[in-house]
Amino acid sequence: KTSSAILLVHTETGITVSMQDEKSQHKNRAKARRIMTTRLYDHFQKQQDAKLDSARKTMIGSGDRSQRIRTYNFPQNRCTDHRIGLTLYSLDRIMLGQLDELVEALQTHDKEQRLQNL
Incomplete structure (x- = not known):
């Protein structure tokens, strides 16, 4: 008998791939590496998607x-x-698109927040 089985273990994630389909150890190793690459890609893609989803949920809020x-x-x-x-008592001007006063106040507040975060 020949020892042609392969067991690949990714130490960071703990993902394992076992391969013993072929009689050749070289073919089993190549096949196991392709499968490992695919599983690692899927693993890290899921992590990235989870990060994006959580960031998106914090931006959207609960409504x-x-x-x-x-x-x-x-x-x-x-x-x-x-x-x-x-609070501005000029809703009629705001509805007509005259947002200068509101935008200036928002910009001032944003600058103050950035300075506080330094």
Whole structure:
């Protein structure tokens, strides 16, 4: 009898491939390496997908009312941005596209946050 079986073990992930289909050890080794490459690719692809999914879920949020960004109150002619706590009583101008005041406040808040994170 010949010893032609191959057992490959990837030490980092613990993935194992056992091959004894062929009579030649060289053919078994080549086949096992191809299978190992495929399994490792799948393993790392799943890890990457899981990271992207978790990042996407944190960006999207749950959609609760507590996660609102802006409130438009037409009877009071008021627009409130809840991220920065800004309330503007010029909803009619905002609806016409005059967002300069709102954008400037958001940019100022963003700069302040970046400086605090340094």
